[in-house]
Amino acid sequence: MAVTRGFLGRRPSDSSRVPPGQYVTRDFPVLSAGPTPSTRLDDWDFTLRGSVESPVSWSWAEFQALPREKFTVDIHCVTKWTKLDMPWSGVSLDTLLSAVPTPASHALAFSDGGYTTNIPLADLRGGKAWIVDEYDGRPLDPEHGGPARLLVPHLYFWKSAKWIRGLNLLTEDQPGFWERYGYHNYGDPWKEQRYYGD
């Protein structure tokens, strides 16, 4: 480990909540690969498809009628920012996945604009993932993934697909958009799994 001459650094006040290599920001930065899509709520649905007997979809109104959860979590982005205590509200993936029996082991989330990302199904179950449509008590802004985004706080933020439209349930893993470009397949911030081979 080489000490950087003249660098003293600032340490986060609560380092137990900040994974290696990250720094705490108060901003809510945005990272997207392309223009922000604009989907009318009338045209929006959320679909579970793939290894299921038949696909299941919820319209916006049907999604709004599902039981909701409010929760506060820390978010870690692979571009190095960490934001603490982010208040969200949405529907647990447990609620949505209970609608369809599936032999799938993995999911490929798909979004408006063509974005995809892969997550083991075990990481979407057990109260660890949501489809959120509110941040800080207000509808989620389009640049932050509104009308709705996936939220998987225990993985790097690129796994929390913006503008989500559904999950493709798969019996084998299949890399998504950033995973094909050399980002880590799983993305655990605490193991600093940023890039391929980490």
Next chain:
Amino acid sequence: MERTALLRRLTWQTGTVIATTFETPRVRTITFAVPDWHGHRAGQHLDVRLTAPDGYQTQRSYSIASGPEDDHLSITVERLDDGEVSSYLVDELRAGDELEFRGPIGGHFVWENATGGPLFLVAGGSGLVPLRSMLRHHRATSSQVPVRVLCSARSLELLIYRQELMELAASPLVDVSITLTREAPEDWAGYRGRIDSMLLSEAGWPISAEPLTYVCGPTAFVETAAAGLVSMGHDPGRIRTERFGGTGM
């Protein structure tokens, strides 16, 4: 689907600072000699890791400012108010110092000759950094792809790479438009004010040219530019964005 980047494990390596230049009072270009760098594609970035005497480490990502064909690797860093790393890189670092980094990273916001065009490069402030790498690649490979560049800066003095932009614009294949948002010289013949659809259509390409567009800058700038192009009828699938979040990433 474009070609997948070759997956290779990224290891930390040490580069030695060989030169630094101030682009503006707050923006500095740092050039490194890296013995073991395997090259990069224009538009990619790298991660820098700093270590304090007590072992504390932190990392940041920076776009690569040098072209793939250049002899050395450069990054251009803007000092942010309260920036833990950027203030060190802009104010403290000097020639002979060593820095650890790894990369190159990213495979979407990249341009190489084979990607084609016509190209439209849209930059807000420091968003010009990865686009400069593309322009250098364009020049080094004698690319025949026509390019239009639109840069937004607060003032002429705060426009980074001013001289180089002028030199690049000497090519019949490269058109550079500049808009100044806060102050402009009295005899300023370029554009004024923030980018909007009018400016994007004047400085850019018609829809029929089916340009490939790269937009980089602060979030609000990128949102405005990308949404403007889409509302004008450009194919969202031909617009690639890189946002330097509110934290100046």
